Amino acid sequence: MAPRTTNGKKKKSIFKRILKWGAISFILLLAALILIPVFYKDKILQLVIKEANKQLTAELSISDFDLTIIKTFPKLTMELNEVKLAGKDDFEGVELVNLKALEAKLDFWSVIGGDQIEIESIKLIEPHVNVKVLQDGRANYDIVKPDSLKTEEEISEPSSFKLALKSYEIRNGEISYLDKPGNMSAVIANLNHSGNGDLTAETVNFETKTTADAITFIMDGVPYLAQVKTDAIVNLLMEFGEKSSKFTLKENEITLNAFKTSYDGYFEMFDDYYDMDLKLDASRSTFKELISLIPSVFRTGYESMLTKGSFALNGMVKGKMTDTELPAWDFNLNVDNASFRYPDLPSGFEKITIRANTKREQGANLDNIKVDIDKFHTEFIGNTIDANLKLRTPMSDPNIGLNLLAKVDLASLEKVMPVAEGESYNGKLDADLKLAGKMSSIDNEQYEDFNAEGWLILKDVLYNSPDLGKEVSVESMHFSFNPKNLALEEMQAKMGNSDFAMKGTIDNYLGYALRDETLTGSFDFKSSMLDLDEIMGLSSSDEESSTASTETATEPAASGSSEDAAGSIPDNIDFNLNTAVAKIKYDGMEIDNFRGNVKLKESVASLNDVQMNTMGGTVGMKGSFDTKNPEKPHINLGYDLKDLDIKQLADNFLTVEKLAPIAKYAQGKISTSLSMEGDMTKDLDINLESLTGSGNFFTNKITVSGFEPLTKLANELKIPKLSSQTLDNVRASFEFEDGKMFVKPFNLKLGKITSDIEGWTSFTTDIDYKMKMNVPKDQVPAEMIKVVEQAIGKVNNVVPQLNVKGLPDIIPVNVNVGGTVMKPVIKTNFKESLMEATGNLKDQVKDLVEDKIEEVKDTVTKVIKDKVEDVKEDLIEQKNKIMADAQKQADKIKAEAKKQADVIRAEADKQAKALVDGAKNPIEKKLREKSAEELRKQADDKAGKLETEAAKQADKIMAEAKARADKLN
Structure with missing residues (x-):
């Protein structure tokens, strides 16, 4: 029994140890x-x-x-x-x-x-x-x-x-994505994408899935994809070798909205070229699904559309692509006897036929690109549109054949396509255009070898939209085509209160369309009334509506949209516009007899001899608006203003208010000539800091009241009349740079006081002016005269031999005007000038009687000292006020910083406690205590920095206040 017991204990002991060490492990x-x-x-x-x-x-x-x-x-x-x-x-x-x-x-x-x-x-x-x-x-x-x-x-x-x-x-x-040089943009909304495969291997079976709720792609203002829902499965066999990497398409399907495509072939990358053989197959899609890609159709719901007709799309890209060569391609689109109609509309587009092909052969010669649209045809409610196009040698010498025939009753559009509620069209469109020939014929002015004839006419067009609120009426617009130019024979239109009449020619329209060459034109524009307030108000509401729509659609702000258009003039536009407008309403102003010339060339708009009557006077303008850099447009303008109402000028032009703040408080007529140059923001706000220029100013009479610097000056000199002034025959010149307008010395008469003035005003309303004033005795306050005369009487009593006379008729006074326009700081030597106006009494006494010099000196000194003490007491009071105000500001900054610091520490302590309290076991608690301590330390460091910075600011305020106080000595 003993051995069995021993063996049993041993087994039990091993089992225990296994459990023990297993638990420990x-x-x-x-x-x-x-x-x-x-x-x-x-x-x-x-x-x-x-x-x-x-x-x-x-x-x-x-x-x-x-x-x-x-x-x-x-x-x-x-x-x-x-x-x-x-x-x-x-x-x-x-x-x-x-x-x-x-x-x-x-x-x-x-x-x-x-x-x-x-x-x-x-x-x-x-x-x-x-x-x-x-x-x-x-x-x-x-x-x-x-x-x-x-x-x-x-x-x-x-x-x-x-x-x-x-x-x-x-x-x-x-x-x-926003690419301004490429003039394109894109937005992908709610993108989900995954890829699987061992990318470290030399051969990879790579599987990807992609979905996106909306893809939008816009180039040159054209939406090629708009809110396209995307679902793609793309599987690749990727083979990475020493000399090349090859990607072979396996099972794949890409669905754009409802349009399904698949691809077959390979793409191989070598060190210095690419090789490919790719085929596009859209045989599983229908004409209805093709229509789902059209932006305007998709937004109104292609799902419920009634369609019929055959559709085929296929293509291939094959060959090498190097620095000098492109592969061959061949793409075909065929639509036969197709139609589509919205179910809730009475009619639709019928007999749609499209036969199109583009192809080229492998090689470096891009001239072998061929584009053929053999037929484009559709009919709807008695309207027809027919077109065909052939394009050869597009690079060297575009050879084009184009025929377009369209007869459309615009009123019928609402019967075949949805329009916004309240929107309507009326009028006739008639187009018959034929182009055939080579561009070289036009380049060489051999117009007889190029056939260009036809017209595009709009007649009795009425367009209504709730977005506009005003009916747009085009009585007639007639374009005629010939080999040399496109002629606008006439245009008569109205919108709201405004009317438009224009005619002119556009040259090189084919070179612009086919080779992106410069488009030139010359126009005469006339109007009896332009209500720009109404037009811009409509444009603004349109823009807001468009913005709301854009935000809803998650479309990008495309290049060429309002973001860029505000400050950008195309560099391949050369237009000359002669303008004559009888009346313009703009921003509350009424402008009469606007006339002049505007030239657009190489991204610059030049104003030549622009004249107008407004604000009670006449305005002449010349100069340029340069948008070569649309991020920073440049202006160079000259103005000649005659007899303008100064208050209207300041109210309507922010730049005038910045250059001359006094204008806002003045009434009267002014004339000025000025030239200025500077930069603008892309939103067309003037960068005032960049402005340089000069000019002059003249007025026969203006009245100024409520201008704070004059009010403060009147209080300082104790001459209330100065606060409101009528200024006659004022003439001054000025220049501006570094954000300041410098006024050159000029003479100004304030009532009976003549003054010489010079100084500057910054565009942030800081001011620094020096005035040399000649104050007549009868303008000096009576109480000041009394004090001075009492002092002179005492001198004459002590030393009758001096016979000191009263104040002279004119007392010179120096004035410094600093601070800002709304909070000016005035410093004068008025009191000192009054005391000095009688001459140096001390020297007179010394020259008169040597033996009484001490007595006379003491008497005179006492009289002067009394007045000096008055000045000193005033200075001490000013010093004490400066230091007290500074101390109050410094204490406030420190107190605020301490308050914020206490909040930071308290919040950190709260978070730290919560972190520790959330621990579920001692180990976690220990780890969290370390993190909590670090959290408190970081908060304390942040709070300490806040308090230190506040202390520095407070010390700086006190130091600056002391410096200002010391200057009063």
Whole structure:
């Protein structure tokens, strides 16, 4: 029995040990799963920041960082929350990327012991990407540091991370793209995309899925895709070799709205060229599904449309693409006897026929591109549109054949296509155009070899829209075509209170259309009334409506849209416009007899001999508006204003108010000539700091009242009459630069007081003027005269021999006017001038009687000292007030900073306590206590910096106040 008992105990002991060590191992493993992320979290975060700083010039910010292994064991999961990449310099404040979260799965052993951390998958959650390319080609995505900006260590040091991707995913992304040089933009809304495949292998079966709620692409103002819903499955066989990388399309299908396409073939990349053989197949789509891509149709609901007819679309691209060659292509579109109609409308488009092809052969010669639209035809309610086009040798010498025939009753449009509620069309469109020949015939002025004939006529057109609120009426508009030009024979139109009449010619219209050459034209424009307030009000409501629609549709602000149009003139437009308008209403002003010439050429608008009557006088203008750089348009303008109402001028033009703030408080007529040059913003606001120029000013009579500097001057000199003045025959000249208008010395008579004035006014309303005033004795306040005469009487009593006379008829006074227009600071030597006006009594006494000098000196000194003490007391009072005000401001800044600092510390302490209290076990509590302490420390540092900065500001305020007080000495 004993041995059996022993063996039983031994077995029991082994079992216990297995349980014991198993439990210990489990606890250790659990502890490792908890602690390993803690140990490596800071290390990986620092590596992320280091790698970003090494590679990027953008500002990286990460709101939160986490590392875990429990959910994805044996992979480590790194999560970066609220990741932002913001631009610098011209892209300051523009976020290239704003990510809600970035998740990456890391190879466990590469984190524990490797030199590089391997990233096996990446997930981008709700990325918002905002790409911008400026007019000069600089792009905000160009954020990778060039080697010239890297240190030698950054260049030689390998990356801390190695991509070993097996998969990636984009979830709920938003992408916007604006390319100003390319004049195109795009928006992708709610993008979801994923890719799977071992990208580290030499041969990869790569599978991708893509969906997007709305894709919009606009180029040159034309929406090629508008809110297109996209669903794509694209599978690739990717073969990475030493000499090339080949991508072969396998199962794939791309659906745009309802239009389905698939592709077949391959694309191979060599070091110095590409090779491809790709085919497009849209045989599974119908004519109805093709229509779903038309923006205006899609927005009104293609799903319910009634359609019929056959449709075929196919194409191929085959051959090599090098720096000098392009591959061959051949695309065909055929639509036969098709129709479509909206179910709730009485009629639709019938007998639609389209036969189109474009092809070229492999090679460098782009002249072998051929475009053929053999037939385009449709009919609706008795209207017909027929067209065909052939284009050959488009690069060297475009050879075009175009025929267009259209007869349309505009009133019938609402019967075949939806129109907005309250919108209506009336009138006739008649077009019959034939073009045939080579551009070289026109270039060589051999017009007989080029056939261009026909017309485009609009007659009795009426257009109503609730967006406009006013009916647009085109009585007639007649274009005629010939080889040399496109002639606008006549145009008679009305809108609201405004009427328009114009005629002229447009030259080189074919060169503009086919080769992007300069379009030239000359027009005469006449009107008896232009109500710009009404027109711009309508445009504004349109723009707001368009903006609302755009925001709803998540469409981009395309190049060529209002964002750019406000400040951009095309560089290939050369127009000459002669204008004569009897009356214009603009921003509350009435302008009569507007006439002059406007020239548009090479992105510059030139004004020549523009004349108008307004604001009670006449205005002449000349100069230019240069938009070669639409981000910073440049103006160079000259004005000649005669007998204008000064208050109207200040009320209507912000620049005048900035240049001469006194104008707002004046009444009367002025004349001025000025020239100015400077930059504008892209929104056409003048950059006042950039303005330079000069001019002169004249008025026979203006009345000024309520102008604070004059009011303060009147109070300082104790001469109330100065606060309101009628100024006669004022003439001055000025110039401006560095954000200031400098007034050259000029003479001004304020009542009976003549003054010489010079100084400057800044565009931020700071002022600094010096005045030399000659004040007549009868303008000096009686109480001041009494004090001075009493002092003179005392002198004469003590030294009768001096016989000091009274004040002279004129007392010179120096005045400094500083501060701002609304808060001027006036300093004068008026009191000193009054005391000095009788001469130097001390020297007179010394010359008269040497033996009584001490007695006379004491007497005179006492009289003068009494007045000096008065001045000193005033100075001391001013000093004390300056220091007291400064101390009050400094104390307020410190108190506010302390209040904010206390809030920061309290909030951090609250968060720290909540962090610790949320711990579920002692280990977690210990870890959280460390984080809580760090949270308190960061808050204390931030609060301390706030208090330190406030103390610096307070010290600076006190130092500046002391400096101002010391200057009063």
